[in-house]
Amino acid sequence: MRKISVAIVGGDLRFVRLAQLLFEQGFLTFVYAISHPDIPAGVKVAKSLEDISTCDYIIGPIPFSRDGKNLYTPLSNLSVSIELFIDYMNSSYLCLAALKPDVIYMLDKHGLKYIDLMEMDEIATLNAIPTAEGAIQYAMQNSEITLTDSKCIVLGFGRCGKVLAHKLKGIGADVFVEARSTKDLTFIEAYDYTPVPLGELKQHLWKFDFIFNTIPVQILDFTHIDAMNKNALYIELASVPGGIDIDYANEKGVYYLPAPGLPGKVAPTTAAKILYHGLKIIMHK
Template sequence: MINSFGVIGGDERMRYLASSIAADGYPVCAYGFENSGPIRGVAETPLLDLVKKSSVILLPLPATRDGETLLAPFAAEPIRLDDEFAALFRNRTVYGGMLQKLTASSAVWKEIEPEDYYRREELAVGNAIATAEGAVEAAIREYPGTLNGAKCLVTGLGRIGKNLALLLHAMGAHVYVAARKKGDLMFARALGAEPLTYREITQRFDIIFNTVPARVIGAPVLARQDEDTLILELASAPGGIDTESALRMHIRVVEALSLPGRVAPKTAAEYIKEAVYNMLEE
C-alpha cells in the first residue's frame, strides 16, 4: 500500500517538504498554509479531511514553541494543541521535530507515540552543513571586512564546528578552533585550523563563531577583544557567550539561530524528507 502524507503547519521548510514528497509521486495533503499561496502538487484540505486521507502525518520543526499552539506561521488561525487535536491522529504514523512540548500538551500523545525526526543523525549532519553555510553568510553580511585574511575563532568541534572550520579555511580565513577533547584538537589541526584549549584563548579575533550551548566565552576572553570584534551565536539557549559582559564592553553579539530554515529551507526540507523516508523503511 502506497503511503499518503499529510503536512500540518510549519515554515518554508514544510512547504518545500510537501512539494518534494508530492514530486516523488505520493499523494500529499496540507493544512495550515492558508496565507502562503498554493503548494505545487499538494492538495490543501481541511484538517479533518487531511487526517482521513493520510496514513503519515508530518508535523513541523519545532512542532511548537509555546506548548499551546502548533508552529504554523502561514495558518489563517492558531492551531491549538489539546486533547481533541491529539486524538485526531490515533491509528496514524506521526513524525515531527523537537516533540517534547507537543507531547506534554496532552496525555493522548502517549497512545499515539509520535516519532521525532529531529533526533535522526542524517538530519543532524545535514542541518550542520546548512548551519555552517548560514553562519558564513551572516559573517559576510555583518563583518565590514572580508573573511579572506580574517582571524576567526570557532568554539566547539561538533558537526557544525567541523563544517564551519572547513568553509572558513577554504575561504582563506585564519581559523582557530577551541575545544576540550584532545581528539578534537588534533582533528582541528587536520582541518587546517590552529587548535586551542579554552584556557589558551588569549588573542584578539576579528570574528568569533560559538557553537557550544554552554558558557565558554566569558568576560576574560571578551576583555581581550575590541569593539570591532563580531561574535556570532549559533548555539541554542543558554548559548556560550556572556552577553551581559559583551554589552558592557560594546562588543557586538549577533544571534544566528535556526539557520537551516531561514537560509536554506529547500535543502533543509530535503534533509527532513530523507530522515522521514528512512524512518518509514525501518
C-alpha cells in the same frame, strides 16, 4: 495501490518546498498551519488537526516549538498548542524535530510513535551544510572585512562545527576551533585548525574578528565578553539558550547576530530534499 499519506504541520519555507516534493513524488499530501502561494493546488489544506489525525506520517516544524507552548508556525496565523496537537495524534508516525524533554515526556505518556529528525545522522549531518553556508553568508553581509585572512573561531566541534570550520578554511580564514575533549582537540589540530581548549578560551578571545557558536549551552559569561574584540561579530547558530550571556553582551555593545533555522532561510529547497531523504529512510525502516 493506496497512496501513503503525509501531513505537514507548521514550519518555514523548507516545508513549503517539502510539500511540493512530496506531492510531485505521488504522496497524498496535506498541510495544516502553513500557507504559501507555492503550495501545489493538489495538496490538501486541512482545516483542523482532526483532518490529518489518520495520516500515515505527520511532519512537524523545525524547531518543533519556539515558546514551549505552541508549534512553530511562521507561515500561518493559526496557533497550534503542543497539548492539542498531541491529543489529536494517535496512529500516525510523528516526524518531529528539536524536541525538549517535557515534549518527549508528553509523547511517551500518550504512547505515540515518533522520531526526532535532528537526532538522525542522515539529516543532521547534511543539514550542517546549509547551516555552515548560511553562517558564512551572514558573516559576509554583516561585516566590513573579508573572511579571507580574518581570524575566526568556531565554538564546538560537532556536526555543524566540523563543516563550518572546513568551509571557513577553504575561504582562506585563519580558523581556530574550541572544544572540550582531548580527542576533538587532536582532530582539530590534525585538520590544520588551531585548537583552543575551553579552559583557555578567554585568553584568545581578543584576537577574533568572527565568533561562530554551535553549542546550545552558555559558555561565554561576562568575563569572556569583557575579553572579546570590541569589533567582533558573534553569530549564534545554536538553539536556545545559546552560548553567550545575551543581556551582558547587549549591555557591552557586542555585535550579536542570532541565526536560527538557517537551512530554511538560506537554502529551503536543499533543506527540503534533506528532510525528504530522511523521511524515505524512516519509511523503509
